[in-house]
Amino acid sequence: MKSRFRWIIASLTIILSLFIGAGFTNEVSAAKKDSGVLKIGMEANYPPYNWTQTNDANGAIPIEGSKTYANGYDVKIAKILGKKMHRKVVAVKTEWDGLLPSLTSGKTDMIIAGMSPTAERRKEINFTKPYKKGTFVVITKNNSKYANAKKLSDFKGAKLTAQQGTFHYNLIKELKGAKREPAMRDFSAMRQSLISGTIDGYVAEDTEATSFKLVDPDIKAIPISKMPGFHVSEEESVTSIGIAKTQPGLLKEANKILATIPASERTKLMTEAVKQQPKADDSKNGKKESWLVSTWKQYGGMIMSGIGMTLLLALVGTIVGFFIGLLVGIVRTIPSPTTRGKRWGLNIVKWLLSVYVEIFRGTPMMVQAAVIYYGIAQFWHLNLNRTLAALVIVSINTGAYLSEVIRGGIISTPEGQFEAASALGMTHNQRMWHIILPQAIKNCLPSITNEFIVNIKDTSVLSIISVSELFFVGTTIASQTFKFFPTYLMISAIYLVLTFTITRIFNFIEKRLEGNKNYNLMANQVQVGSPKDAEANN
Numbered sequence: 001m002k003s004r005f006r007w008i009i010a011s012l013t014i015i016l017s018l019f020i021g022a023g024f025t026n027e028v029s030a031a032k033k034d035s036g037v038l039k040i041g042m043e044a045n046y047p048p049y050n051w052t053q054t055n056d057a058n059g060a061i062p063i064e065g066s067k068t069y070a071n072g073y074d075v076k077i078a079k080i081l082g083k084k085m086h087r088k089v090v091a092v093k094t095e096w097d098g099l100l101p102s103l104t105s106g107k108t109d110m111i112i113a114g115m116s117p118t119a120e121r122r123k124e125i126n127f128t129k130p131y132k133k134g135t136f137v138v139i140t141k142n143n144s145k146y147a148n149a150k151k152l153s154d155f156k157g158a159k160l161t162a163q164q165g166t167f168h169y170n171l172i173k174e175l176k177g178a179k180r181e182p183a184m185r186d187f188s189a190m191r192q193s194l195i196s197g198t199i200d201g202y203v204a205e206d207t208e209a210t211s212f213k214l215v216d217p218d219i220k221a222i223p224i225s226k227m228p229g230f231h232v233s234e235e236e237s238v239t240s241i242g243i244a245k246t247q248p249g250l251l252k253e254a255n256k257i258l259a260t261i262p263a264s265e266r267t268k269l270m271t272e273a274v275k276q277q278p279k280a281d282d283s284k285n286g287k288k289e290s291w292l293v294s295t296w297k298q299y300g301g302m303i304m305s306g307i308g309m310t311l312l313l314a315l316v317g318t319i320v321g322f323f324i325g326l327l328v329g330i331v332r333t334i335p336s337p338t339t340r341g342k343r344w345g346l347n348i349v350k351w352l353l354s355v356y357v358e359i360f361r362g363t364p365m366m367v368q369a370a371v372i373y374y375g376i377a378q379f380w381h382l383n384l385n386r387t388l389a390a391l392v393i394v395s396i397n398t399g400a401y402l403s404e405v406i407r408g409g410i411i412s413t414p415e416g417q418f419e420a421a422s423a424l425g426m427t428h429n430q431r432m433w434h435i436i437l438p439q440a441i442k443n444c445l446p447s448i449t450n451e452f453i454v455n456i457k458d459t460s461v462l463s464i465i466s467v468s469e470l471f472f473v474g475t476t477i478a479s480q481t482f483k484f485f486p487t488y489l490m491i492s493a494i495y496l497v498l499t500f501t502i503t504r505i506f507n508f509i510e511k512r513l514e515g516n517k518n519y520n521l522m523a524n525q526v527q528v529g530s531p532k533d534a535e536a537n538n
Helices: 002-031 073-085 096-104 168-174 187-196 206-215 248-258 263-276 291-331 340-362 365-380 386-411 415-423 428-465 470-481 484-514 531-537
Strands: 037-042 051-053 069-071 088-093 110-115 136-141 159-161 201-205 219-223 238-243
Touching (some): 069 088, 073 248, 096 238, 096 365, 187 470, 238 248, 340 386, 415 428, 428 470, 470 484
Antiparallel strands (some): 051 069
């Protein structure tokens, strides 16, 4: 048992070293090249303003930390700014809720993402002069009973929504009698909800309607901006570039450049973006092609990259979390020393470890990710690499859970084994390493396996810090192909294959650790031997 245990630890340590080395080589190299780069925060998931694509066609710019590219109207505006500033433009793909934290923490230099300069946002960041003005519509289906609405009251009873964190959601209040459904995280989710019939429509800018209609002609945009009784402030009807308050010089420079872009050129850029946005097209050379085949041909590299990142986070997080949990579990089961000073010191350490366990078991990993990734950068000015931050988050979260699992395994070991080891003259450390821990870890293996599987699935919450794991990639593909149900069904199948395979691997390891079951602790050698052995002994 002892040799097996040491072999497993050595193997896991080697795997951990290899994954960390492979995972950070590119990231460290990229970090050294940040000088002269203009980092633009955007969703890259909101066509025609911004979207994700697999190549640099039509002047797309690279997305930081991935092999994908961003394009759209926002990208075209960003490229003009970058050219005049003599800086290379790079997109930092971030969820909408993470755009402001990414800017204030220094992760990005600007937000160019179709954002309106509302009063609430102006308290946190500065805004340039507008670079786009739009009108507002309710997007619904052609056959909807609200498709012929002429006045605001015609939306009475309609189930409407808007994007989370935007003032669009508040505009629903002006549609008297309309039912405000929960706000949704992005336009992809709203489009899918409208198609599936769970909502009657959603509030957005007219540009979103133009973009949506190109891929689904069965939708209709109801203009509400000019309806009697509709009120919206000037600042809410325009989009501007967000810049941190600590960068007044950059704000002045951006405003100066924007003033040189005439309205006609801006209109031309938007027209180009609408034409270039991703289309839902499964045909090739005029021949209809299977959606699954066409998706893998176009996005197979992204999917494999997402699978690799998910496995990296889950594997490294579980291994490091295991060692953290092992250390914490051992310390929390150390007997109280007889010396008063040592006893007080140990109690303080145990209390601190208890606080660690309670905090990381009692808060969602998504919140931990936002606090660690953005908080450390904002308050301590330590700009953690996104992948490194994700590995730290998964590891310490896993360590908190596994510490209790391992502690339970230690204290559940029969007391008689402690007493027998003590009678043989073993110290506490010898008892733990040679007698207790090998049994405790073996007994905890099913729980460790379960934590590994949970980590494979829970890495999806790291999309809050824009880690390109499997779910994040799936969301991107769904927003580009507009095939929401098949895309998420495919992603679910991949998750199932991963968890099923991991479960079988750990079941095999568990059986190997169990050893030969053909023994009896209460029998002598003759009793457990074969009949031939018994005859030989006679």
